[in-house]
Amino acid sequence: MDDMYREAIIEHYKNPGYHGVLEPADISFEDNNPLCGDHLRIDLRIDAGGCITEAAFSGHGCAISQASADMLLGSIIGKPLDEVKKMNKQDILDLIGIELGPVRLKCALLSLKVLKSAAYGIHQGESVELDLD
Amino acid sequence: MNEITRIRSDFPILQREIKPGVPLIYLDSAATSQKPSLVLDSMSEYYARHNANIHRGVHTLAEEATELYEAARGKISKFIHARSHTEVIYTRNTTEAINLVAYSWGRKFLKPGDIVLLTEMEHHSNLVPWHILRDSIGIELKFIPVTADGLLDMAEYEKLLQLEPKLVSFTHASNVLGTINPVQEMARSAHRAGALVLVDGAQSVPHFSVDVQQLDVDFYAFSAHKMLGPTGIGALYGKRELLEKMQPFMGGGDMIREVRLEGFTANELPYKFEAGTPAIAEAVGFGSAVDYLTQIGMDAIHQHELEITKYAYSLLMNLPGVTLFGHEKQKRGGVIAFEVAGIHPHDVAQLLDSDGIAVRAGHHCAMPLHQKFGIPATTRASFYMYTEKSEIDKLILGLKKVQKLFG
């Protein structure tokens, strides 16, 4: 029906590998996309060397936002937090492998925004402009 | 050629393909309607032949432009059955019309603790202006509840009126539920309780005949762009004696009678509320939209929409996994919001778009209503005079394809 919904997206949406919550987590952050009401929370566990050992996402949203969250978390296990801070839009687009218009791009980038906020140790409710480009 | 085919041929955009071989199926008229050639041509004709600033100049073009601008106001005034064209104020849209009342009437006549009564089904444009007013002058807001089947709770309304609100402000037709509220009855009760009545007509004036005198409302707000006209213009109807007592909205040229360095005196109605050079070509287009609607006939339009909506409702209702919002039996306006189990509205809308079908996904500027029903968003299909049954059939086919893809 549409290239945007290639099988991998639907598969990650229906059977996500990283859906859930980590209690307790070392870092948690949540945010929403006011345009569509999507809500995403990411929990991380970090080892002594500052590397991500476990990650989980929860909340609700469209297939694009949920699948990109799942793919994104899958790509960061074992990586140092500092590396996550450097990730940008292109990394997400490479992961999901589809072209997105400006509206849907916001859906795909929600997970990156939440993840980077967590990595930078931003407090919930604090308003910070993150560079996602 | 049958009637609907003839009507469709008046709308150039309806001949458009979204991709080669995929015609546009426009089911988003509640967001904004498409425009017939009559409207488009009147606006380009205005710029090509008559363009000038209005109310300030004696040359031929200035006179023609002023005449066209005021003639359009006359048509709009007749269309909603106002007593006089001086009771019709041009605004940018419904939103600005409501803000005008909140500012020019609210700030002059409301005191801390006064109650403004709204409903749970309001568009953000009939909520936020009142939030702002509450936060700045300390009025109190109360809300008429919406029942589980999407109607206003009339028993609760009567109780809330005992609190003696100063104003009751509500929508004539809901842009999510399709509910058409009993305006005349509600206005009568409000007046009996000593309250004024403001009605949001954004989803009613485009779709059925509205008579502000018969409804006996005090203010009535609507937008041209939802009724075949251009964006950037709308109107506020207000009873003359109220408009006269209100303070001006914005200050500047045109809204004044006289200005000295020390101060000003306000112009007469309706100019008192129209500061600065207005949207002249848009007003001309607004007038042409009214001409077109009148020519087709509001009763015929309403009948067609009732039929299309009933058809769509019964097909959607029988789709497994699809839940519809709003009242089932009551005569409803041409909007149907629904949920497809397990699939986010954005995905539904995006996938339908690949078949050329334009629907809207989101909270439709009614977040509190969605919160009430416990859902973040819905998909909404909305219809107008040019919607065909075959388009509804394609929507249903499209939805089945979406379900299969996610199945």
Ligand SMILES: Cc1ncc(COP(=O)(O)O)c(C=O)c1O
């Ligand atoms: C019921 C209702 N009220 C108000 C509005 C606001 O109209 P506008 O954006 O033209 O001011 C809309 C349009 O979305 C509406 O559906």
